[in-house]
Amino acid sequence: MTLNLKALDRALDLLPLRYKGPGGAVGVVHQGRIHATRVWGYADLTRRQAMTAATRLPICSISKQFTCALLLDQIADPATLNEQVRDFLPAYRDALPSVKDLADNQSGLRDYWALTVLQGAVPEAEVRREDALPLLARQKTGHFAPGTAYSYSNGNFRILAELIQRATDRPYEEALADRILAPAGMASAVQASDTRYPLDGVVGYEGNDEMGFLPAQNGIWWMGDAGISASLTDMLAWETFIDTTRGDASGLYSRLSAPATWGDGSPAFYANGLRQDRVGPHRVTGHGGALRGFRANRQHVASERLSVVVMFNHEANAHAAATWLLETALWVQAAPALPPQGWDGLWLDSANGLIARTTQDATGVTLRYGTTPARLTMAADGSAVAPGLTLRQGPDGLQMQRETENLTVTASPLASRDWADGGQIAGRYWSDELQAEMTIAAQDGVAFAGFQGLLGSGPMERMYPVARDIWIMPTRRAMDAAPPGDWTVQIHRDVGGGISGLTIGCWLARNIGYRKLA
DSSP: OOOOHHHHHHHHHHHHHHSOSSEEEEEEEETTEEEEEEEEEEEETTTTEEOOTTOOEEOGGGHHHHHHHHHHHHOSOGGGGGGGGGGGOTTOOSOOOOHHHHHTTOSOOOOHHHHTTTTTOOTTOOBOHHHHHHHHHTOOOOSSOTTSSOOOOTHHHHHHHHHHHHHHTSOHHHHHIIIIITTTTOTTOEEOOBTTSOGGGOOOEEEETTTEEEEOOOOBBOSSSSOEEEOHHHHHHHHHHHHHTTTOTTSHHHHHTSOOBOTTSOBOSEETTEEEEEETTEEEEEEEEEETTEEEEEEEEGGGTEEEEEEESSOSOHHHHHHHHHHHHTTOOOOOOOOOOSOOEEEEETTTTEEEEEEEOSSOEEEEOSSSOEEEEEOTTSOEEETTEEEEEETTEEEEEEGGGTEEEEEEEOOOOSOOOGGGTOEEEEETTTTEEEEEEEETTEEEEEEEETTEEOOOEEEEEEETTEEEEEEOOOSSSSOOEEEEEEEEEOTTSOEEEEEEEETTEEEEEEEEOO
16 A cells, blocks of 8 residues: 555654653654654753664663564573473463463563562562562462463563573573674664663653653562663664565574464464554554653564664654554545543452442543553444453443453443551561561551562552452552553452451452451
8 A cells, every 4th residue: 555654754754742741762763764754852851862763762662572472582492491491480370371371471470560569569679680589489370271371471571581591501681682682783783681780871750741840769670571782763763674585484583473372273372472453453562661760662664665763762652653654554444533521430350359440521431441541433233342351341340351351351330439548558578478567557447558579668559449349459569561551459258257368459450359357
């Protein structure tokens, strides 16, 4: 098809005004050539250091596809490493995921960076290289049987990186540079695992244009799940490399982006560290990345030989920016909005132990359930829809079809309440799953929760009652970005009405039980 390049160029001009922040870099590759770039603002506002196309920024979880590329490049049959996964999950009681399950986010493992909240982490604390594997080793159960569903888990890719390093007998960063980054022409890209020290003097900023921007402080040491720093020039070299090898079925990106499947062979949407989405009728492969103070996204439309890269040193929505650019170039227009009716509600997903909240406005419905709110529009049949997500209301409550996760949820309606006696739930609780403690403190009806575990004693988090014996604990800042969001806390009582324990969970780490200590 003929791309709308004139409108794309106009959108590129407008993007810094639409996604406001200290600095950014955006580029488009079309038919193997760089069509356009835009670079603006400052890598460091205080030192007045300008952002350039050569400034290296953390690409965060975009790193995952490079880990999988190294796996495919170095290991002829990744399944030969399956038994070694047990070495990193010695206490795991459920079915052990395979290497393929790890690469496709179908392992069922809870996300270990979300669990740092429950292990007593302070958001700005340091997690060293040697601290991550003990977090993984404590896992005993998972969300689901491997290969049956999708759940985003950073730990999957840390295990892969460790397996690659073991199998090749080479440092991960050395093999990555030699076998993947250099052949792709990513001349300045490196594995920069320690996020305390961003390269090229770049500063990531938290905040927004209304409250202002403050330098972000990171402390996680990454390998496999994140850690690569690259410039816009590097990332456009990757997109050009993809186009150069497009006709080779055995080529690296062709293998990475092969159609995804669930364990039973039916179509899935994520494999080898790559999302497989649609923009209009077009198949898109890509991934986003988030570190505190940084956002990045890359998307590739093979049928049109079109790629978009967006990199920010602030926390604007890079995925939305990249999708907007693709939609503009591909002539994709949003359907007219239909007004929703009767969509304000509070619901309990008992199977996953999570609260769902739906609110409507003039143009659609907002669902608060996962790590970030999802925005849905109304379909002609009365359902609310977004890519990979459909909501319907029925006699049993809220029906949630999460197509991209191979999951159907039925959530029952709840009678909301905005006050409860926090003193009733105050006390100490212990999780056998995590080998960690939770303390709830209350005064005059106001409740707070704090966690103690492998990583120390974390900050107190505010708790809010939402229904009888159900509270939420919003976590807006954590070690990883984006943070876990709202944790659902369900209070359990014995036959006499006394509190026996609780279950806590968020979308990245669900159904974790605690028993009340005497």
